[in-house]
Every structure is written in structure tokens, then in C-alpha cells.
Amino acid sequence: MDTITDTTPQAPERLPVIRPERADGSDTGAIRALTAEAFAPPGKAVAPTSARGRGAVVREAGIIDALRESGALSYSLVAVHAGRIVGHAAASPVTLDPDDGGRWYAVGPVSVHPEFRRQGTGSALMRALLDLLVVYGASGVVLFGDPSLYSRFGFEPRDGLTLAGPGPGASQQFQALRLDGEPGVPTATVTYHPAFGDDRPER
Template identity: 50%
Template sequence: MTIPNLLIRDETQADAAAISDVTIAAFETLEISSHTEQFIVTALRRAGALSLSLVAELDGRVVGHIAFSPVTMSDGTSGWYGLGPVSVLPELQRAGIGKALIRAGLARLKEMGARGCCLVGHPDYYRKFGFENADGLALEGVPPEVFFALSFDGHIPQGTVTFHEGFAAAGE
């Protein structure tokens, strides 16, 4: 489904409050969420670790957001990023906005010279973008069936992934 007038663009400083609002709303009723996603985005932004931050704008209003930040691979492989969180206002979920954000974000990562991307997410959703459970690559404390990687250069790092410390944010 294509949404007419949907604009995917880089976040600006003026978008920070709207991104926080969208993120809170998107995860509010999600049982598996610890409801700290808005704090994670803020912590990544403050640390200068939002390597790529895109918003989905519809009729001048921010309705979605996606964040990418650098990750560290225990085998020393560089150029990998973590995807998350990705947020869409509840009333617009399942309309293709999240997919548009993910596709645009992955394309931009490739343009930036990234070697790959990983995430924690729903198995049925992220496989459609090419993400796979990667043998030999893990995120400590996360079940392997919900940890995914997508290599842009054919090489899957081996060992463990460490996301930016901003992912531990639990408040402002």
C-alpha cells in the first residue's frame, strides 16, 4: 500500500518532540515493550550516536520515525548499525509507513557505505526485508529467534553484537 503525500526525510532539531510523542504512542500498548524507546532515541541523539534518523511526514505532521546507530562486533568487524526503534502512530500502523521507513533507511545505510544492519524484532516482519537469524552472531540476553542481521557485503560477523549504551536508557 502506498500512502499519497508520505514524505520520508532526515529528522531536524525541530522534530525531537514529535518523534518522542510518536515513539511513546507507538509502543504504549505493546506488551513486550519496556516503554523506554523514547528515552533510547533521546540518549542516542544526545550522544551523537543517531547515525541515521528519518521521519515519515504526512500532511506536515510527523507520523513515524526510525533510528539507526552504530554497533560494535566482538570480532572487530566495522561498519555495522543497529536498527531501532522504529515507530508509527497507532492509527496509521499497518499502512506501509514502517516499511517505507525501513526501506529508505536501509538504502541510506548502503549509500553511507555500511556493511550491515542488525536488530531485535518480530520474526514474521523483518524477514521480508532480507533480515535473517545469523549463525554465529548473537546479542547477549536476546533469544536468537528475535535477533536478526542483514549483510550488505555478504560477510556476517561472528561473535556478539553490542548496541550503543543509549539502549540502556530508562528515563530522561
């Protein structure tokens, strides 16, 4: 669940500032619009979802709204360039069965505006989000996405840690990263927050 495609560093004048989403709600509309544009099918313009409706709009934008409304948008970082939000990364709690007593989170959706891909924006967001999770005592994180994009951050498929109700090919797309220094990962089934709905993470 990502639009990270950046593999080359940005020139200094293009580096965005990474900061938390503002608590006053003033970033909400820009995050919604960015996410809708970042995840829109190629060549298809879509309107950003409203804060309530998720109908025929980009699903990832609705997920972020639903996480925020339910108080489950645990960490929300934006990348800002020249006053414009050009990237966003979210983290929300997941549950493990059996519970290992730790604090695990799902990373995603992660969005980067098309104009800022392949320039380091997505990587900067991911590193800042992982650093933040470490500081606040997360046990580890999981995500569903292309392994070629996330292996450089330390993510990899882990035997025994599985996604509830996975679809075809999910075993290689579902990856985990331990953050607390403990060895290995639990043997458990991971369930995403209900804001993700019945659909499993797809990207």
C-alpha cells in the same frame, strides 16, 4: 524493537514523505511523542519522556533521546503526512567482538503512529533507511524484532552473530542483514550502544 505492522500499500494520497530528522531540533518533540504513543501498552495513555528523564515512561522514547544526546543517533528518518510526523526510524552504531573492520548498525526503535499502521508507512521507512545505510557504506545492520515483520527486507537470524547478554528466545528475534555485498556475516558478539541501557532490545 518496532511497531511495523503494515502489509498493504497506502493509497497515493496517504503516502507519507520520508525525510531526515531536522538538524535544528524542531522534530525532536514530535519524535518523542510519536515514539511514546507507538510503544505505549494497549489501552494505556502515557506522557512522552523528557529529554533527560526516562523513569516511568516509554523506554524507547528515552533511548532515542539518549542516542541523540550522545551523538550516536547516526541516522534518523521521519515519515511526514500533511505536516505531521507519523513514523520514525533510527539507526545507531553497534560494536562487534571480535571487530571485523566494518561498520555495523542497529536498526530501531522504529515507530509508526497507530492511525498509519498496515498502510505501508513502516515499510517505506525501513526501505529508505536501508538505502541510506548502503549509500553511506554500512557493512550491515542488526535488529531485534519479530522475524515475520522483517524477513521481507532480507533480515534473518545468522549463526555465529549473537547479541551480548541475550534473554530467552533471543536467537530467533535477533536478526542481521549484510549490506556491502560481502558473503555471510562475521562470527561475533554484538553490543548495542549504552543508550539502550542494561535492558536488551525487547521488540
